[in-house]
Amino acid sequence: MIRHALAAAALLASAPLAAQSASQDEIEARYDRALAAGYKALFLCSAIANAERNGATRTPESVEAWELTGIQAPLDEIVADLPYRILRDPDGELNQVSVEWAGDMPPRVAVHDSRRGCQQMPIGGAPHPIRTKRPHAGSEHIAVVPPTGLLAESLSRAFDGAHGEGTRTTAVLVQRGASTLAEQYAPDFGPAVPQRTWSVAKSIAATLVGGAVHHGQAEVDRSAGLAVAPNDRRRAITIDHLLRMASGRFSDTAGNRTNPLYYGGSSVAETAMHWPLVNAPGTVFRYANNDTLAAVKAIESAFEAQSPAQVFARIGMHDTVAETDWRGDYILSSQVWSTARDLARLGRLYLDDGVLPSGERILPEGWVEYVSSPSGPQPDGPFGYGAGFWLFDKSEGIPPDTFAAMGNRGQFIVIVPSLNTVIVRRGEDPAGHRFDIAGFTRDVLESLAE
Structure with missing residues (x-):
């Protein structure tokens, strides 16, 4: 030291x-x-x-x-x-x-x-000479729906450390169907204040892949295009393998922290695409930012017809921004900024099987079942894994069809199809302090059952 x-x-x-x-x-x-x-x-x-x-x-x-x-x-x-x-x-x-x-x-x-x-910008790099600007006044924000009764008690426990010593909750929101039942915010935050989603972005990436599949621009069982030569066995890696964290590629740290990209100013192409194969694709679960980044790269041609921003607008996520590296490639493994309300809108899309309130389908039929099915190799620990989403299939007292988007520092969208419910929790939890999302989910669902 x-x-x-x-x-x-x-x-x-x-x-x-x-x-x-x-x-x-x-x-x-x-x-x-x-x-x-x-x-x-x-x-x-x-x-x-x-x-x-x-x-x-x-x-x-x-x-x-x-x-x-x-x-x-x-x-x-x-x-x-x-x-x-x-x-x-x-x-x-x-x-x-x-x-x-x-x-x-x-x-x-x-x-x-x-x-x-x-x-x-890269370390030592200068800003681009040209910036583009587009006016944006923010979406229309209705009044906050304060929690009442037992639900108020459940939400207050998210803020007082009952679900994790030292954790710091910034926002919680509970929605049933199209109705917001309650929301609550910490000082400095509110309905229009976005936070970085961290790995909740991986579930957003899976949603964008679903949109590309729905429009015939991608197939999850096709090669993701990672091979650089005919004899490169990475040719066998599919988009499905990447979404399920089962590419078989090497990553340098557990969790694949990707510091050069996230904080060092390197690019997606430099950071995520070159890793060698160490296991047969589809045989080993290895949580890796690189896999999500490669899945997004595999569908990037679909963004020419419909960008992430356009997809967000159709869902109603007007206060969400997907950021890019300095070369313009989306960092959809982490670097998306969104509000609790917008994340609830994403959760509702999955409650409604990929159909918008207007009746328009934007995800393929069966996509919800696809992302929430543990058909690939599974992680150790309390949660299973689908395709870009975590599964509560091992969590006692929670409906087994529950699945979730989860991110660093305590970002969560919990989707409970059988109860038509979405629970959003945002945080800025310090390193080493983990919010008990399963316990909080049980707490909220019990309060709704009373």
Whole structure:
């Protein structure tokens, strides 16, 4: 730790006149600072700009208190002390956020594009010379429906730590069919304030794949196109394998943290597509961001006819933004910003078997059964896995048809088809503190049964 601290302090000094050798500790400390700066630039940019896009407000102080605390080590020890600068256009729209991290390197920069949120530039990279702008006043927001009775007691337990010591709930929403039964928000949050979905985006990605299948633009049992030569066995990897986390590809960490892409400014193409095969496709469950990113890449031609933003608009998710890397590829394994209400709308789509309130079908018949069926290899632990969604098939006291989108720091959409119910919980849970979503789901369902 002492060596890391000394190495980190040295990084802010001016660049030496002569080239020097660096130890592995110094290189890792420098890289950690670059990642921390990228994390800070991106979250300040996305949290503030996407809220303002929806007609809401987030201050830098609010983002520092929520999104920039309790994050993964060692970034949490670095990020608070890095100076930042927020630049706006003459009309007041956020343009970019820059964060200093080393005296001999340019700042880390995140650039706002109102069509696709914020893009993180590579380490040492400069912003694109052209930004596109599109007015967006936010969707119409009805009044918050306050919880009452037993449901109020259940929701309050989400905020007081009863379902996980040290957890921090920012929003909860309970919906039955088309009716919102109750919603509640923490200070600094509200119906128009989006948060990063983290891995809830994987379920959004599965929804986009379903849309492509419905329109005849993709087939889940076809090759995902990962092979680079005729004798490359990755040719056998299908979109289905990727959605079920069963590609058989190697990933460098459990959970496949993808730090170079999420915080380092690398691209989807650089980060997710090249990994080698170590198991036969369809035989081993290995949760990996890379698999979702590859599944989205396999259907990207469908976005020419209908972009993610257009799909969100049709569902009614007007306050949701799918962000991209600096090359324009969607980071649909994590980097989507959305509100509790929009996530509830996604849940309702699945309650209604992929049919919109207008009667228009946008997901194939049977898609709900497909994503919620454990037909592939299964993970260890309390939850099963379908195709882009987690399953409550092992959870006592919860209907066995329940499935969910789940994301880092406590993001959840719980879908209970047999009870026509959707439960959304948003959070900014610190690293090492886990919200008990199964316990909360049981709590809410019991309150609704009374």
